[in-house]
Amino acid sequence: MTTAFVTRSTRASRIAMIIAVLALIVLAAAPWWAGRADLRLMGEIFLYLALACLWNLMAGYAGLVSVGQQAFVGFGGYMLFALTMFGGLHPVVAILAGGVLAAIVSVPIAILVFRLRGAYFAIGTWVVAEVFRLSFAQVSSLGGGSGSSLPVDVVRSLADSRSGREALAYWLALGAAVVVIGVVYAFLRTRRGLALTAIRDSEVAASGLGIDIWRTKLEVYVVTSAFTAIIGGLIFLQKLRISPDAAFSVNDWTAFVIFIVVIGGIGTLEGPIIGTLLFFALRETLADYGTAYLIALGAVAIVVMLKAPKGVWGLIRDRFDIELFPLSYRVRTRDDHQGN
Amino acid sequence: MSALLSVSDLSKSFGAVIVADETSFEVAQGAAIGILGPNGAGKTSLFNLITGAMTPNAGRITFDGADITAVPAAKRCKMGIARSFQVPQPFGGMTVFENALVGAVQGAGLSGREAEAHVLDVLEATGLMNKANVRAGSLSLLDRKRLEMARALAAKPKLLLLDEIAGGLTDAECVALIETIKNVHAAGTTIIWIEHVVHALLAVVEKLIVINFGKKIAEGAPKTIMDSPHVKEIYLGVDPHA
Numbered sequence A: 001m002t003t004a005f006v007t008r009s010t011r012a013s014r015i016a017m018i019i020a021v022l023a024l025i026v027l028a029a030a031p032w033w034a035g036r037a038d039l040r041l042m043g044e045i046f047l048y049l050a051l052a053c054l055w056n057l058m059a060g061y062a063g064l065v066s067v068g069q070q071a072f073v074g075f076g077g078y079m080l081f082a083l084t085m086f087g088g089l090h091p092v093v094a095i096l097a098g099g100v101l102a103a104i105v106s107v108p109i110a111i112l113v114f115r116l117r118g119a120y121f122a123i124g125t126w127v128v129a130e131v132f133r134l135s136f137a138q139v140s141s142l143g144g145g146s147g148s149s150l151p152v153d154v155v156r157s158l159a160d161s162r163s164g165r166e167a168l169a170y171w172l173a174l175g176a177a178v179v180v181i182g183v184v185y186a187f188l189r190t191r192r193g194l195a196l197t198a199i200r201d202s203e204v205a206a207s208g209l210g211i212d213i214w215r216t217k218l219e220v221y222v223v224t225s226a227f228t229a230i231i232g233g234l235i236f237l238q239k240l241r242i243s244p245d246a247a248f249s250v251n252d253w254t255a256f257v258i259f260i261v262v263i264g265g266i267g268t269l270e271g272p273i274i275g276t277l278l279f280f281a282l283r284e285t286l287a288d289y290g291t292a293y294l295i296a297l298g299a300v301a302i303v304v305m306l307k308a309p310k311g312v313w314g315l316i317r318d319r320f321d322i323e324l325f326p327l328s329y330r331v332r333t334r335d336d337h338q339g340n
Numbered sequence B: 001m002s003a004l005l006s007v008s009d010l011s012k013s014f015g016a017v018i019v020a021d022e023t024s025f026e027v028a029q030g031a032a033i034g035i036l037g038p039n040g041a042g043k044t045s046l047f048n049l050i051t052g053a054m055t056p057n058a059g060r061i062t063f064d065g066a067d068i069t070a071v072p073a074a075k076r077c078k079m080g081i082a083r084s085f086q087v088p089q090p091f092g093g094m095t096v097f098e099n100a101l102v103g104a105v106q107g108a109g110l111s112g113r114e115a116e117a118h119v120l121d122v123l124e125a126t127g128l129m130n131k132a133n134v135r136a137g138s139l140s141l142l143d144r145k146r147l148e149m150a151r152a153l154a155a156k157p158k159l160l161l162l163d164e165i166a167g168g169l170t171d172a173e174c175v176a177l178i179e180t181i182k183n184v185h186a187a188g189t190t191i192i193w194i195e196h197v198v199h200a201l202l203a204v205v206e207k208l209i210v211i212n213f214g215k216k217i218a219e220g221a222p223k224t225i226m227d228s229p230h231v232k233e234i235y236l237g238v239d240p241h242a
């Protein structure tokens, strides 16, 4: 007789949820307690958090190790400029529309690059991003190679005062991070999330158990690309200026993001969060040292990859067997005695 | 009895290595058959061809009345074919329970409490209940093999393909395994079992197929096959368990 039952929440996850809600309330009130520079920094942190969470879903779970997601960051940024300047859309609407367009554009790209395996896939995605950069540099109405600034009337349409605009940009960044983490978490809890997690661990076993690998990967690629474009739009809404080199920077939008995910713990939901905090802690303490800062980042990445291949969160999880997002199923027996 | 699986003139080679050489056989609904053959004979490859992990160069596979030669692996599982891997392929970052849940949800199409209850039954039957919350990546080889079978059973297959799951078991464990497989068979599941531990195989199967160099060289009742001089010759010195 089976007296066992299955549950998903744990004490750690319930506590984490309460802390997260409290933190969210405090963060949402930041425009009243934080200075301008801090507000800007926190906005940037949230947007990196969202990018890392998305790249982790794509690379850490679906095994799509792309080094070309800057294609969608830049695409989203340029859509913000194009759709507000020539389409007359409100900036927020333009950013969302950019996400939809990115989803559409990502389908033929996926069909192309999914033919490639491993390193060739990575190179293929990078080439696609370069094609994006060169193409947008040709569009003279968007400033060609030197880029353009968001027109004053578009900026004004956000809010009348400068502090109002800065608060709005901050809330949008915070909201985007919450939505991205929430969507990824909710997805991973569904049966398709279970399938994706299986793909993460063994594609051959996953397909043998009835999982359509190609379709699952396509879905993940399209959804992450759409959200990445939305984040790109928000990034350039903060910057108010765009150029092909900034928009399609492999350093800013992919290398740093990969660093975050790898040191935090790839293939886990918690990893990108911890990685983002570590990355910004390093950046803010070492930024004054110029090149030494990049060398330090590289050294940290190498040490983590050698000593803790599952990242900082992997270390914590293996040691304490906890998870902050209740994704696991736990089998429990009513009378603590497990026999069979 | 009608044939659940029928393989006709199936051929597959990798360069000079022939893993299937115009192989044909039928497996009746509800049957349990064993596959024997020396190392490298092409037994696992035959499973790869049946499950769709490998595409044949020529030949046809029909299952449950449908031609599945061109059907992708995932669809074949949903149609009712599940296998265990000779070299275990656990979902290492997931718990034992979750591994089997993938089979129940994706393969058998169950959901919610129904899926969970089915998985608990399977874990109970395969002796994995006390490891339900353990990460599959940290299991011993023996438990990984148990998990292979549990995951396949969780998919509620019509045809269960078992690839060398008895090796390395103690006598008591082997008896328990035989019992489990007999129960699965008695419940109506058709079974094809590749096994070097011949006495375990003979306790379950009613027919044997012998493969060598990708070619089917004998097929028939276990006793006839085991007494055949040709088979003895191939096995002589090949396998100490026999």
Ligand SMILES: Nc1ncnc2c1ncn2[C@@H]1O[C@H](COP(=O)(O)OP(=O)(O)OP(=O)(O)O)[C@@H](O)[C@H]1O
Pocket: B014, B017, B018, B019, B037, B038, B039, B040, B041, B042, B043, B044, B045, B046, B086
């Ligand atoms: N994907 C592949 N590419 C190239 N050669 C392969 C491939 N798969 C199998 N082979 C070769 O085909 C031959 C048969 O392999 P297979 O795994 O089917 O043998 P087997 O009968 O299961 O052997 P064992 O008893 O050792 O498990 C071997 O020589 C193997 O190296």
Ligand SMILES: [Mg+2]
Pocket: B043, B044, B045, B086, B163
């Ligand atoms: Mg084999």
